[in-house]
Amino acid sequence: MQTSPIPRRLAALVAGCFVMENLDVTIVTTSAEPLARALGTTPSSVGLVVAAYLVALAVALPPGGWLTGRFGPRWVLTAAIAVFTLASVGCASSGTLAELVGWRVVQGVGAAMMVPVGRLMLLDGVAKRDVPRLMAWIVWPGLAAPVVAPLLGALLTTYASWHWMFLINVPIGVLGLVLALRWVPDTPGRGAGPLDVPGLVLCAAGLGGLVSSSALVDHGLPVAAGVAVAAGAVVLAVAGRHLLRTAHPLVDVRVLRVRTFRASSVGGALFWAVVTAVPFLLPLLFQQVFGWSATTAGAVVVAVFAGNIAAKPATTALIRRFGLRTMAATAAVAVAATLAVAATWSPDAGIVAVVVVCALSGAARSVGLTMYSILPFTDVTGPELRHANTLAAVVQQTSMGLGVALASAVLAGAAALTSDAPAAFRVTFAVFAILALVVALNVLRLPRGAGDAVRS
Template identity: 55%
Template sequence: MISSRQRSVALLVAGCFFMENLDGTIVVTAAPRIAADLNVSAASVGLVITAYLITLAVLIPLSGWLAGRFGNRAVFFAAIAVFTLASVLCAASPNLNVLVGARVLQGIGGAMMVPVGRLTVLAGTPKVDLLKLMSYIVWPGLVAPVIAPLAGGLITTYANWRWIFLINVPLGAVALVAAVRLLPASPRGDVAPLDWKGVGLTCAGLGGLTYTAHLVSTSTSSWTAIVVLGVLSALVLAGTARYLLHAPSPVVDLRTLRIRSLRRSLSGLCPFWLTVGAVPFLLPLLFEDVFGWGAVKAGAVVLTVFVGNIGIKPATTFLLNRYGFRRNLICASAAVAASVAVAGLFTATTPILTVLAVTVLSGAARSLGLTSYNALSFSEVPEDQMRHANSLAATVQQLFAGLGVAAATVALRVGAPIGSAVFGSRAPATPYTIAFLLLALVALLATAQAFRLPRDIGDAARQPHRPPTTDRTLSRPAPSSLDASVQRRGNLPR
């Protein structure tokens, strides 16, 4: 049974998750205004986004060691404080260099805030309560990329771009007060010395791959530079994996992948997150560039994905308990693939109700899928391995969420030549149609992986539905102890 304190802590972590993800995406909308105000090019402002994402990617693996060394409560509290202070510095930045530095500081806070907060929620939680707690934590991360286009459009249209960061101040203050009141003091753990070599290799590989994704998402980047940096980053990550598998006390223990639920969950989560992260980037572009909608209207329509997220939330725990992880992941990933493919068929004359129906369905499938993946990840993880499993899962999620925009950009770029060569069409909507169809195929990889899941996987986190029995013998009252003793003595009539 989940206590009110556990629920409150989960909601606190959910709020922090929302802040972190919103700040990772909302700046995209405000980039032109920031560039004009700071007298720099719009392309230069891309560094503000990249610096934040790279810092998140390279420092999340450290979160587990810091939590073990200094305690969950201390690290979580410090992370919220750093994130809030950095938000103030971002808003007060007089030039681009200061803004980039403040964003790096903000990334440091974000890298510790959510993984350590989630670890606090997971610590000591019975497996059967994972579903409900994960449903609280997951959906804000889905909402942030969806609400960002509308929020960014409204703020930059009717206020100053600096309010994008200032809105974190009251949220951070509330989170700090809640953290002090809700989180119990956690003792410092007896952990091994920090694996500096592993930290260096992990930072180099993840940082290089994240920067490669940034280069892909910009139209001025050289494909030669992208390929070279991408290959080098992949080689570094391969060497890092080999090192981490053999190091006695690695910063991230890849040996936790021997746990069936964690390994199977992450293998499906990667293509799922890639698609989920790409769609909120592509839809507003389609609506604005091809349909000619304004930023506010496009953002409002994309926001209906949030309706699906919230609408399915009360049913996710029931669905997982009733039908298990395998069936729900098959349905969720297939529904995401179908909704993405249908989105590629939208035209300017498509009825708005049809568009809204597809976006709501997409939101419901996203919410069910990510809740399932997150709960499944930890359903079979022993308590003593939870710290490493949480760090690994958080790193993979952040990496593939960040790669979603790059995947959308690549799909959009190849959409034009494919549409011209295969369909002979040079219509403005053709690249988007091809891009959405390619992303739907990526989502189907998650569906294929879900079909291969064992039927009993994750059952430790479920409370399976048991229909009421109709056996008359089971409905009879149990004999009293006196009746039993009399029967043993043979005193009852036959």
């Protein structure tokens, strides 16, 4: 049985939103110096542009499910696309760092509503067996975005101007807005209780603390980053206690009682952190240890993107043949293997061999994240779906920020212990290889038939 044209159209629309959301996470990372000159600030301060977006994105995720239940997916999705697009124009028109950071906050709020709302709309309207195909449509373009974004940002800044890093979103956003108004059915909200204001404040504070740790690490403040993580974790624990006790929780965390959802949340968080660290670590290795130029380093990392594309057509067939549990574990082991190989690289490593390993890493990354995008929802139905979708989005987004922060912290700690840059990278890649193996062990604890609802 084939997926109907309407869900395919909606999946393509949500995929476009996912591309915009993820593209803007890292597109400014290679353009810090020219952007700083244009805004009259220092390159290190440009990190606030990334941090503001990530923090706003994480903080605005929890109320998305409530808004969808109250107003319906059509109007929340179209409003989110409009806010993101207008904020992109505001970013491009900024004349100071403060203006740009302010618009990035607005942009992050819009981004927070786009993909989770679109994904909920799809999951709520299709048979379980169609979920793998639709999720593959959504996931793989978004996975490519943070890999190609640094190179794209460098090219736009070099051959056009920094404004185009944000203006590139405008035609995509306008098209997405038109298509959303045409394709998304105007279904009413299914009802939502009163807004859980204490839960919203606690979740926002906790998530903000966790995600801000990445920026603190980038600014050379590891102790402050550790405090932010600890404080964020404590506040989120208080938030969890509140959400379990209140009559109308912002997010119903009782959905974690579903075994596949709980296991995929834990394993998925760690897997997202590992694979997010890879595109961060590789350019640093290539430039600081191998002595390659930024352009060469960025071009080689694009091999990860090539691996993503190559693996995409096979994901649905692999699920049908082997099941989610087996493929999620296999992908994690494959990622661990590529990281272990990267830990052995030296400055005389052949560029062809490096490209091949990067491509294999990208393929494993694509397969694994597709599995972890499907597994949380295999056994969740009905009213729980909205809450599961919100929690899954929160896990994904916070894990991405924490992955980079963890990579920075491990690399800095290894460099301090070894006083040798190549050794520090070897230790860091080895640590993340071990974490990937932990992911595999976690998913293998599930029963063999876990997630089989999407195979029938």
